[in-house]
Amino acid sequence: MKTYLVGGAVRDRLLGLGHGDRDFVVVGETQDSMERAGFRAVGRDFPVFLHPDTGEEYALARTERKSGRGYRGFAVDADPSVTLEEDLQRRDFTINAIAQDDAGRLIDPYGGVRDLEARVLRHVSPAFSEDPLRVLRAARFMARFAALGFTVAPETLALMREMVFSGELTELTPERVWQELRRALISATPSAFLRTLRECGALAVVLPEVDALYGVPQRAEYHPEIDTGVHVELVCDMAAVLAPGDEPVAFAALTHDLGKALTPEHVLPKHIGHENAGIAPLRELCERLKVPVEHRQLAECVCREHLNVHRLAELRASTLYELIARCDGFRRPERIARIALACEADKRGRAGLADTDYPAGQLLRDAHAAAMSVRAADLAGQLQGPEVGEALREARIIAIASATGKKV
Secondary structure, three states, rough: OEEEEEOOOHHHHHHOOOOOOOOOEEEOOOOHHHHHEEEOOOOOOOOOOOOOOOOEEEOOEEEEOOOOOOOEEEEOOOOOOOOOOHHHHHOOOOOOOOOEOOOOOOEOOOHHHHHHHEEEEEEEHHHHOOOOOOHHHHHHHHHHHHHHHHHEEEHHHHHHHHHHHOOOHHHOOOOHHHHHHHHHHHOOHHHHHHHHHHHHHHHHHHOOHHHHOOOOOOOOOOOOOOOOHHHHHHHHHHHHHHOOOOOOHHHHHHHHHHHHOOOOOOOOOOOOHHHOOOOOOOOOHHHHHHOOOOHHHHHEEEEEEEEHOHHHHOHHHHHHHHHHOOOOOOOOHHHHHHHHHHHHHHOOOOOOOOOOHHHHHHHHHHHHHHHHHOOOOOOOOOOOOOHHHHHHHHHHHHHHHHOOOOOO
């Protein structure tokens, strides 16, 4: 059985990165011969098998032919005559079209090693344009590899623009768009995802609420970067630093300022009330992409409250308590720390302000911890019904005041 290690495992090893799952391609076999060898078939759209001992994925070498619109519109041929080179040719980027045999030798018919060395993301063949999902994958790879110096090849970017212009991106399901977005947001440089999509025109198709922020000015004394779209890029990158791998925080960072796109021109560069104006477009985005509930709820809290969190030093203990309660911080205590991180990303995600201290974040966490330390069982007296809730509220406000030095 001729098997080859392919895809990300080969690419990441050559880049000196740690790699996770290993994928293999098998040449010259059939489903029957794989099952006779003990492999278990699991592929729905094409023949994929799990190794009987390691559980790793082995796929039959295959070709794909466009047979309809969208990313599912393909006819798959996994005949035993399909060669390794033909299988590699159907892949998206040259850096993903490198194989390694059992002896460790590289098979690189499309120049993937050269492009790795040059830090270039380049499509393998014109067939790239047959799958609209690859536009988002290109942007997601940039989110992961931009910090290593990668750029998109000019001819690949031109092809991506043609794909966007053709309207094929409208065929993408919300679930697939969300999967690419969530993976990009927890990458090292989410801003590269947004910039790449914007350069080819795809951001306006898949995230129009975010695309609308570019070119919207802000007050320079608070936002030296001025452009709201640039600010959101900086905030997303800062969230990746402050809360690596935390999807809800990353999504809240992306969507916290959506209301600024709705500010009337005669008010600019001020954005009075943008925190409440942003709730409607945020909900529309979440409904369209079927965003998970916890991501939605956290994003709404950050959108609505981020200005209040920034000015916590000015608020009374009772006002701070109400903010925590509005965010459901007593039933969902983990949410408060995430709000603090997203708001810190907002404050530090500004040109020249990345190293700014953010005492409001710690103040919010301290106030929340103090309030949470007070339980209904600790209250004195024989309280019943609504009296318990009111007494607990008052006790928690006093606890916040004591812990933070604020007036009740």
